[in-house]
Amino acid sequence: MIRSSISIHWSTLASSETLPESRATARTLLFRVAGKVYGCDIEAVREIIPYRRATRLPGAPPFVQGLVNLRGTIVTVLDLGARLDPARPPIRDGSIILAAHGTRVVGVAVDEVMDVQGISEEHVEAHGGARDALIRGLGHLESDVVVLVDIHTLVTQVLL
Amino acid sequence: MDSAQYAELFLTESREHVSAINHSLLELERGVGGDEPVGAIFRGVHTIKGMSATMGYTAVASLSHELETLLDVVRRGGSTVDARLMDLLFRAADLLERAIESAVSGVDAVDVLPMIHQLQSEAGRDSQTFLSMAMTAELPVPGMGMGMTAEMPIPGAWTAAVPAGPGMLVRVRIVEGTPLKGVRAFLAVEAAKKLGEVGEVSPPVEALQADAFDHDFALRLTTELSRDDVIAALRRAGDVDEVSADDAAVSAPLVEAPAPTKATNGSSGNGGNGATNGGAVRQQRSVRIDLRRLDNLMNLIGELVITRGRLVQLTGPVDDPALAETVAQTSRPVWQVFDRFPRLVRDAARSVGKPVEFTIEGKEVELDRSMLDEVGDPIVHLLRNAIDHGIESPEVRREQGKPESGRLTLSASRDRSAVAIRVTDDGRGIDREKVLQRAREHGLIDASKTELTDEELFRIISQAGFSTADKVTDLSGRGVGIDAVHNRVRSLGGSVDIRTAPGKGTTVTLRLPLTLAIVRSLLARIGDETYAIPMTHVSETVELHPQIMHTLKGREVLMIREQVLPLIRLRQLLHYEGDATRGLEQVVVVEMAERRAALVVDALIGQQEVVVKQFDGVQNGLTLFGGATILGDGAPALIIDVSSLL
Numbered sequence: 001m002i003r004s005s006i007s008i009h010w011s012t013l014a015s016s017e018t019l020p021e022s023r024a025t026a027r028t029l030l031f032r033v034a035g036k037v038y039g040c041d042i043e044a045v046r047e048i049i050p051y052r053r054a055t056r057l058p059g060a061p062p063f064v065q066g067l068v069n070l071r072g073t074i075v076t077v078l079d080l081g082a083r084l085d086p087a088r089p090p091i092r093d094g095s096i097i098l099a100a101h102g103t104r105v106v107g108v109a110v111d112e113v114m115d116v117q118g119i120s121e122e123h124v125e126a127h128g129g130a131r132d133a134l135i136r137g138l139g140h141l142e143s144d145v146v147v148l149v150d151i152h153t154l155v156t157q158v159l160l
Numbered sequence: 161m162d163s164a165q166y167a168e169l170f171l172t173e174s175r176e177h178v179s180a181i182n183h184s185l186l187e188l189e190r191g192v193g194g195d196e197p198v199g200a201i202f203r204g205v206h207t208i209k210g211m212s213a214t215m216g217y218t219a220v221a222s223l224s225h226e227l228e229t230l231l232d233v234v235r236r237g238g239s240t241v242d243a244r245l246m247d248l249l250f251r252a253a254d255l256l257e258r259a260i261e262s263a264v265s266g267v268d269a270v271d272v273l274p275m276i277h278q279l280q281s282e283a284g285r286d287s288q289t290f291l292s293m294a295m296t297a298e299l300p301v302p303g304m305g306m307g308m309t310a311e312m313p314i315p316g317a318w319t320a321a322v323p324a325g326p327g328m329l330v331r332v333r334i335v336e337g338t339p340l341k342g343v344r345a346f347l348a349v350e351a352a353k354k355l356g357e358v359g360e361v362s363p364p365v366e367a368l369q370a371d372a373f374d375h376d377f378a379l380r381l382t383t384e385l386s387r388d389d390v391i392a393a394l395r396r397a398g399d400v401d402e403v404s405a406d407d408a409a410v411s412a413p414l415v416e417a418p419a420p421t422k423a424t425n426g427s428s429g430n431g432g433n434g435a436t437n438g439g440a441v442r443q444q445r446s447v448r449i450d451l452r453r454l455d456n457l458m459n460l461i462g463e464l465v466i467t468r469g470r471l472v473q474l475t476g477p478v479d480d481p482a483l484a485e486t487v488a489q490t491s492r493p494v495w496q497v498f499d500r501f502p503r504l505v506r507d508a509a510r511s512v513g514k515p516v517e518f519t520i521e522g523k524e525v526e527l528d529r530s531m532l533d534e535v536g537d538p539i540v541h542l543l544r545n546a547i548d549h550g551i552e553s554p555e556v557r558r559e560q561g562k563p564e565s566g567r568l569t570l571s572a573s574r575d576r577s578a579v580a581i582r583v584t585d586d587g588r589g590i591d592r593e594k595v596l597q598r599a600r601e602h603g604l605i606d607a608s609k610t611e612l613t614d615e616e617l618f619r620i621i622s623q624a625g626f627s628t629a630d631k632v633t634d635l636s637g638r639g640v641g642i643d644a645v646h647n648r649v650r651s652l653g654g655s656v657d658i659r660t661a662p663g664k665g666t667t668v669t670l671r672l673p674l675t676l677a678i679v680r681s682l683l684a685r686i687g688d689e690t691y692a693i694p695m696t697h698v699s700e701t702v703e704l705h706p707q708i709m710h711t712l713k714g715r716e717v718l719m720i721r722e723q724v725l726p727l728i729r730l731r732q733l734l735h736y737e738g739d740a741t742r743g744l745e746q747v748v749v750v751e752m753a754e755r756r757a758a759l760v761v762d763a764l765i766g767q768q769e770v771v772v773k774q775f776d777g778v779q780n781g782l783t784l785f786g787g788a789t790i791l792g793d794g795a796p797a798l799i800i801d802v803s804s805l806l
Contacts, residue, residue: 055796056689058734059782067775067788067796074775074788074796104776160777 025118028139030146031097031110033081034088038110039119039139039146040097046105047098048113051091062086064158065109070098077107078158080149083134101155108154117141124148133157166336167264170215174260177204179499181253186502189246195235201249202231208256210319210374217263220256223272226279227252233283248282250503251275318404319374323360327380328387332394333402334375341399342371348397349379355393356383375401491526494572494581497536498523501543501570508547514566515554516547521571527579531652531672535581538645539570542583542668545642550587550666560663562586578654578671578696586665590658595620618642618658645670650786655752655803671752671803681770681789681799682748684761687736690797692770692789693759697750697802704745704760718747718758725749725758728805733784755806772799 028039054066054077063082067074077096081088094111123140134157136148181204188197205228212220227249233239252275259270318331332348334341345368352358359380363373383390391403498520509516527535551557551566558564569584592612599605599612599620612620621642645668646656654672673679673696681692682701702708702720709727710717716727727747731739748759770789775796777783786801 053795055788055798056687057778057781057798058736058784059780060778061780064778064781067798069790069794069796072773072790074773074790076776076778106776158778160779160781 025120026124027116028119028146028148029097029116030114031095032112032114033084033091033110037114037144037146038080039117039148040099040151042116044099044101044151045097046100049096049098049107051094051096051109053092054107061158065090068096068107070105070107073105075105075107076159077109078154079109080154081109081111083154084132099151099155101152101159104155104159106151106155106159108151119146119148166215170211170217171260171264174208174211174220175257177208178253178257178260180204181256182250182503183499185246185249185253186506188241188249189506191241198231198235202228202235205231205256206319207374208260212260212263215263217260219270219272220259220263223252223256223259223276223279226276226283227256230279230283238284239282245282248278252279318376318378320376320378321362323362323378323380325359325380327357327359327382328390328405329378330381330390330394330405331376331378331403332397332400335399335401336375338399340371341375342369342373344397344399345369345373345377348394348400349377351394351397352379352381352390355385355390356381381405492529492532493524493526494532494579495520495523497532497539498570498572501539504540505543505547505568508544509566512548513553514547514551515564516551517565517567519567519569521569522573525572525574525579527572527672534648534652535670535672538648538670539581539583541645542670543568543570546583546585546587546666550585550589552588556588578673581670581672582667584665584667589662589664589666590617590621590660592617592660592662614659617660618656621658642668650801650803655801657752679770679772679799680767682767683765683770683791683797684730684746684748685763685765686730686734686761690765690791690795691730691734691761692768692797692799693748693750694786694799694802695767697752698748699751699756700749701764702747702749704747720749720758723756725756727758727760729760730800731760731762733805734782750802750805752803752806757806759800759805770797770799 027042029042029045030037030039032038049070052068054068056066057064057076060066063079063086065077065079068077069075075098079091081091091109091111094109095113096107096109097113098105098107119139119141124136125138125140126136134149134153136150139146139148181201184197184200184204187193188201205224209221209224209228212218212224230239230249230252234241234245239245255270255272255275259272262270318333320331322329330352332345334344334348338344346365349358349361349365349368359382361368361377361379363377367373368377381390385393387405390405394400394403501520502518505516505518509518546568547566551568552560552562554564557566567584567586569582571582571584573580573582595617596605596609596612600607600609605616605620642656642658649656649670649672652672654670657669657671658666659669660666673694679692680695682695682698684691684693700720704718708719710719710724712724716729718725718727743763745760745762746764748761748764750757750759772787772789773796775788784801784804785798786804787799788796789799791797
């Protein structure tokens, strides 16, 4: 079981491009949402900030928390927990992962950011027939299985 | 001369001249203004020639030279102004513009030779002179009827005409880029007066003082002094770049040179022309100010700056790049964009064979520069629409008892903190029946509907891909219509309004905020959030007393001073649950064009300048917001787009 208290190693994040990883290994940011561990490709991640209250965006789907101010830029924040299971209460603590999609930046609220790990391709179980296009597949770590989510799909599903 | 340093300046000035040339070409074609249009075109071309020669842009210089020669022939009555000649002149002007752009950017070299040959054959000359000139880039070449002397100092040609009369011909060039060059020139003339008797000055002294000259001027000086003494004395006048003088004995009075003399006269003091001439509008304006007043003003500004510094210190550092950016922005008069439209309208109207009388009003109204750049395309769209669909063919118009020429007006005006840009035609109006029919076909409205209000009409035609055009023409009808205009204007924080009457015409109004980034807003609380309502649209606020509320046809309305306003409860509209908790709710009366509504909010917080920021829209989200802003506490607040509520 992955220790849920591991915080992210900023040095590895910063130098992710220069590490001599093999091509088939995707560096994956691991985070926890409602007790489950998820992962996303670190290439899409721009920055991680502490959770902050978002200004409600009336009329938006329930899993859109609203708008936050990121150093003068307005960023839309999505609630990954509510997105994966509408019955979940909204995330009100934890972190916001800022992911870049093209020129746009979107925030993804999660309960906790945990670690960065390389997951080689042979350890990824493609999830072709997944009900949710958001789920790319399952990543097998030494002692655990994480659900891999596709940030780009999340963004294109939500933003105009 | 370091070209790079002046290239930008050259480009800006040349563009203005090209724009003025086009303006005058249109006048010439319409046959208004007598000789003035040709003179104005001549002056514009002449100036471009002088500037481009100085810059070493040989292609531009050669082309403008040939164009100038032809214009000279035209002005002397050597060539009749007919459609063929107009066509040639228009094409030459277009090519000149392209040549200027390419000369400065250094890309897309334009081949001016074919046009030069055409201009030459039109002017009835052979091509020898051009070739020799293009090689040396010395301009202008003597003996071509332009009243220039053979004296050609390099760099830069003398552009002032030779003054008539006896005495030594003295030419003086003021250092380029000198502020107050008119004053410098005046001082040089004064200096010359000390040396002897000054005869005619070209351009006249009044023109010099008004800065209406090309850095150099000429005068006749009767003096005992030698040529070298005169040159030395004038050089000391200050900011004089170059002086040339010839011996009085050598320079017998030359033939009178009507062309450039007239040119300088025309552009200097003729106020009557200045008002109507597009070229005159953009002359730099200067005023004389008493030095004491200026000092006083400087002192006041100094105090303001200090006070500002204190405030900044008190309130903490202002660290908002958008704010800094906005402060640096300046407003620009709309003619900078509008001036290219007369030509565009002419071409468009010709291509569909409909005579159109085009008027522009409110050229001086100013708009934020970045917005001005964005608003050009939507206006082009509206103008083309009006010509293509609005204005009927001459035959139809005659049958309906209208003048054969369609009237098309583009106007800009300011009201409160918005600028309204209107495109009005006196054409057939939007065909409601056809719109209704198309809308039913597309399932955009209830099939049982038989009538459309202006609002419904607008809502339908502003939907993507909607067009009533029966056929696609070169101009419009591709289904990219009002919706494109609407989107662009909305993205600028503005709104669009259409009024149309069958047989009478259509008016499309674009309302744009004065600046893109800062909007004075009323902050209001709804639930636990703050919303901003642009003050542009706020006419008043009142408390929501039960006695002013009424119900009309099942809808809540507000009665204020005999006026009935529909009540919009933002709490419900924005999906807030429950009722406002404390005290009386507040009403913000908003208006746009003639439409008004009463917005109910929980409480009012106050007025504030807010910086508008865009955010990514969310699918299925409400389209009620014109952006967001960041409040003092760092939290984003949504800005309500009033136009979408009305």
